Amino acid sequence: MNKLLQRVVTAVVLLAVLLLVFFRLPPPAAVGLIGAFISIAAWEWSGFLGTRAFAGRATYVLALMLGMAASVWLIPAQVPLLPMLWLSLAWWGCAFVWLLYYPTRIRPEIGALCGFLVIIPAWAAIVALLSLPERGAEYVLFVLVLVWAADIGAYFVGRRFGRRKLAPQVSPGKTWEGFVGGLAASAGAAVAGAWWFGLPALQLLAVGLTVGAISVVGDLTVSMFKRNAGLKDSGNLFPGHGGVLDRVDSVTAAVPLFALEFIWLGWLGP
Numbered sequence: 001m002n003k004l005l006q007r008v009v010t011a012v013v014l015l016a017v018l019l020l021v022f023f024r025l026p027p028p029a030a031v032g033l034i035g036a037f038i039s040i041a042a043w044e045w046s047g048f049l050g051t052r053a054f055a056g057r058a059t060y061v062l063a064l065m066l067g068m069a070a071s072v073w074l075i076p077a078q079v080p081l082l083p084m085l086w087l088s089l090a091w092w093g094c095a096f097v098w099l100l101y102y103p104t105r106i107r108p109e110i111g112a113l114c115g116f117l118v119i120i121p122a123w124a125a126i127v128a129l130l131s132l133p134e135r136g137a138e139y140v141l142f143v144l145v146l147v148w149a150a151d152i153g154a155y156f157v158g159r160r161f162g163r164r165k166l167a168p169q170v171s172p173g174k175t176w177e178g179f180v181g182g183l184a185a186s187a188g189a190a191v192a193g194a195w196w197f198g199l200p201a202l203q204l205l206a207v208g209l210t211v212g213a214i215s216v217v218g219d220l221t222v223s224m225f226k227r228n229a230g231l232k233d234s235g236n237l238f239p240g241h242g243g244v245l246d247r248v249d250s251v252t253a254a255v256p257l258f259a260l261e262f263i264w265l266g267w268l269g270p
Helices: 003-024 027-046 054-074 082-101 108-130 136-161 176-197 201-229 244-264
Strands: 165-167 171-175
Touching (some): 003 027, 027 054, 027 244, 054 108, 082 108, 082 244, 108 136, 108 244, 136 171, 136 176, 136 201, 136 244, 165 176, 165 201, 171 201, 201 244
Antiparallel strands (some): 165 171
């Protein structure tokens, strides 16, 4: 089986599993399974921190899991979601600037802090969306579709027309042409979403473009940490796809911005 076909088969299986989780399981069970999935991503992130010791990595993952549990308990009952989403946006803005100056050495303690900034806001945003009494699961699936569209559009346009490298020090395969193709695909998915949800097309088009753009920042940021750690993939859980972080790197940046913009536009409560 060639690599592209392997990736397609894995993606189809993952999509089927996600549909079952989102639309057939009770929300608490869905949140629990997604939490387990993200905990694997936390383990993979611990591999970026310069230690192979199981105890050290396990301690870091436990701390992240406690942070995830605390966010579920605190948000939104004790603390509103909005400040965490603003913090996430600020972090991804910093990550974008950081990418411009790479290669730079990333100290383990900085990498550890960044893991919290990457994983916990994304987790909190997914839980908040899934907890919505109406269309919550659909919103989560929709933001995933926006990210997938950006990824697929970038892949095929980049392969056909790619010439100018987007971030050669971080991800040599990505091109500006692919980036534009990804944005176009994400915009198309957003317009389709406007029809599906009955929301204003122009506003949702802006959401699609910004979510598609920040998803690239998420992808490149995780690639930067992998390169700093000397790794090609974050793991090998999925054939042809690498680890969990290799699949959700774009999503970690996209979901918090998606939730923040839906709050701005008055489509979600604060």
